[in-house]
Amino acid sequence: MTEIIKNKKLHLHYLDGLRGLAALYVLFVHIEPSMGEELPFCLNIFQLMMRYGRISVVVFIVLSGYGLMLSVVRSQSNYISGGFIGYIKRRAWRILPAYYATLILCIILAIGIRLVENFTSFQWAYIPVFQPFSPYFSFSDLVYHLLLINNINSDISGSINPPLWTVATEWQLYFFFPLLLLPIWRRFGLLTVVISACLIGLIPLYLLNGLFESASPWFLGVFAIGMTAAEIGFSQKPKLITFRNLLPWDQLAIVFTVVAFLTEWRRLGLHIWISEYLFGMATACLFIYCTQLVIDGKKLPRILQVFEHPLAIALGTFSYSLYLTHGPVLALVSRFLLSLHIPPTKYAVALYVLGVAASLIFAYLFYLVFERPFMSSFLKRRKVKDVVI
Template structure:
């Protein structure tokens, strides 16, 4: 018989960071443009076909957010987020906004540099050479919508400046729906009702108002709720959920729903994209329960959990948000540099993946140190403790 989970124990789920890091690296590879007119060699052509599922990586990010934010709620006695709603928003703002605005500023400065070069020299931004997730051509409305984190709501603005940022706006909006709608529904009507509510809210505008807000991929709210469900199933003390946690084959279910996700994503079937993403969200939720159960039960980790918990994967997860925010402009700059070398198709593809990935990782790490780490909770707590110790009367001296 498994020991009950101690709610007061400190649980370390390093695999979540590893999974987040690998997903971010996949997004970088997806956004590399290895083509340059000529047909790619067979290997690179086949490799490119494995990089057509960037939406699945975003689904992992969103499901992870739902899982992580729901964890303390599921493990608490109250069923509420810790502290007040205002404090919750402050914590989310501190974690998300400083790196986001820093990356936005970097993108705008880079665009301004392109503008200056075009006006003081013969340089002209080549759309083919700079093809990728960055655009130096945008309007004031583009900038304003990015500043307000609403650019994802319009097909006109959601892919401008730094295209991957659209999902940050979607996640930011979900942060408000979570405590204001999903948690109250969960407390009053249960877990299933919360998941259904999330999908109804997200899909109604698409089907009732002719695709309204479809550019924001609102179905990720449902994926977020699936992450919430995984946390509740993984840590609830309710008899039915405990039985579900201990009886269902979560690993096999994750594999099955992964297969369904890839099948429903097949374009020839003509299904809406939200269906494949939702099945992948279910697969991710099952994976979270599967991996966490091995940790809480103290069992030997399976291979997939060892991969996610590998130090390199965990380190990658540490900088994953910075990597996601900044890789677009970096990839475009690398492509621009390689474009002028007039390399053969195979060499250009090889160099694009190699140097694009390395440059993105290096820049993301530096960006993380400057604009993300100082705003993380643990860092702030340690700094506050150091400041308190320094200011303690026994440690101060009159000058």
């Protein structure tokens, strides 16, 4: 274990595969195949399965906490390399170029749509269904997005490109990590930082009248749960080693997942943070379990090997670009198919096929231009074609 921790090139491929599959699931969630007409039973069932998009967001937040804490746990000092300024520069260099490139593309697309509407009979919003992109946004909406505070209320977060609200939330969590969570962790330990993060994340909801609820402030606790998984998985502290080896992490992941789905059941009327904390704990347990197997040189169980499939890992390579850009691409494909006036079932199938294909192709090209040049040298060496081959 000590040699693994000191190995600076350690890479857990299952994390890439999970990230890629989570982004792909979000893509499917944002496809709206029905315009009010009745679809075949199989399509209805599939659509019902695509209603858990926020689980993917929880996975992303746990992944973020896990990845950032991993570098701290494996360091000798328990501090972030390069200090706070260096850390923020690295995070900004990794996240912001692709984010702002997406905003610019959305602005260009919106201008083009509005011009077409002014000079032709075409109307973008003639069908009142959710689309993961809207050309009808105000200057203030744009300013909030530029400042990465577009998650402060639902009206703003739902404008332009709705999935972008999670980028704002994650960007804000990047500041909480070194300024609040790490100091608490170093001073009081793992349990205290998790409890503190969960309580602080719930304060706006219960003590401030739901202030900033659209930003999901309880994700601070989910982020801390990801931090917990990293320390339990790699710590050399005797108590944590015992804890790591004692518990059945695979079984705990299953239990937390089942309970999370039960609490998510709308008839119970429970707030969504409850199920999302449980999904976060399930994800953390999964990470600890899989990491133990990887370190021990064992294979993942067959059902989990999908996370290490070359295609899943390849998808994870450009998953951030896919997450950023799929909304406008899906909206354009939808409008194109609507113009063909094809039957509802054919429209639904075509939207799934063409929408997914176009989103993947565009996201990969976007990744090559706007994301890959800003990645670390280690990540940049990982090419999609090499992973697949």
